[in-house]
Amino acid sequence: MTTRIRIRWGRPADAETLARLRYDFRTDLDPPAETPQAFSARCATWMHRQLAPGSSWLCWIAELGDEIVGAVWLELIEKLPNPVAERERHGYITNLYVRPAHRGNGAGTLLLRRALAECESRGVDAVLLWPTPGSRSLYQRLGFAPPEDLLERRLSRPLPEAVTPDPA
Numbered sequence: 001m002t003t004r005i006r007i008r009w010g011r012p013a014d015a016e017t018l019a020r021l022r023y024d025f026r027t028d029l030d031p032p033a034e035t036p037q038a039f040s041a042r043c044a045t046w047m048h049r050q051l052a053p054g055s056s057w058l059c060w061i062a063e064l065g066d067e068i069v070g071a072v073w074l075e076l077i078e079k080l081p082n083p084v085a086e087r088e089r090h091g092y093i094t095n096l097y098v099r100p101a102h103r104g105n106g107a108g109t110l111l112l113r114r115a116l117a118e119c120e121s122r123g124v125d126a127v128l129l130w131p132t133p134g135s136r137s138l139y140q141r142l143g144f145a146p147p148e149d150l151l152e153r154r155l156s157r158p159l160p161e162a163v164t165p166d167p168a
């Protein structure tokens with residue numbers, strides 16, 4: 001089955017389909033805060049812009065015949081110029097998604113491998129992502145592991161009172 005899946009670049013013309021995939025992905029995880037129509041219009045506009053040449057975002061699509069069955073997005077994040085021997089960009093992988101009817105056939109692995117190959121060819125240092133619980137094994141198989149040297153501060157989540165920063 002894997003051999004029938006084709007991975008190709010996302011193009012501006014794919015924006016509306018990709019926006020619907022994005023809606024399905026996120027609303028499977030959390031209740032929607034806007035209508036599918038409002039979100040799709042907003043998201044398709046954003047994606048159409050990011051799929052044009054010159055964007056820091058890259059996208060690949062998994063196709064079976066002429067049906068888009070999944071996609072993944074990668075943002076290349078510039079680091080400051082570095083005087084030591086260290087790669088100067090990071091990669092942020094997001095929205096790896098395969099339609100439910102096509103899961104378990106290797107499309108997700110092919111998409112992730114394609115994004116990682118691009119990271120390697122573009123001199124990416126760390127590849128970052130936030131996994132869903134079910135996808136951890138897929139990422140671990142391809143070399144992802146929890147970092148020992150990274151801190152995350154979620155501004156959308158309140159700090160315990162004892163450690164609230166003093167604004168002064």
Ligand SMILES: CC(C)(COP(=O)(O)OP(=O)(O)OC[C@H]1O[C@@H](n2cnc3c(N)ncnc32)[C@H](O)[C@@H]1OP(=O)(O)O)[C@@H](O)C(=O)NCCC(=O)NCCS
Binds near residue numbers: 103
């Ligand atoms: C994650 C996902 C893209 C994998 O696509 P796929 O084509 O089924 O992947 P493959 O066939 O190459 O590999 C199967 C792996 O997917 C993962 N997986 C299986 N069911 C899953 C689920 N319900 N949710 C998330 N990941 C799942 C597992 O790691 C599985 O490997 P395992 O069975 O050895 O543990 C797909 O399951 C999906 O779209 N899930 C919902 C969205 C999601 O969680 N995306 C990850 C964003 S961080």
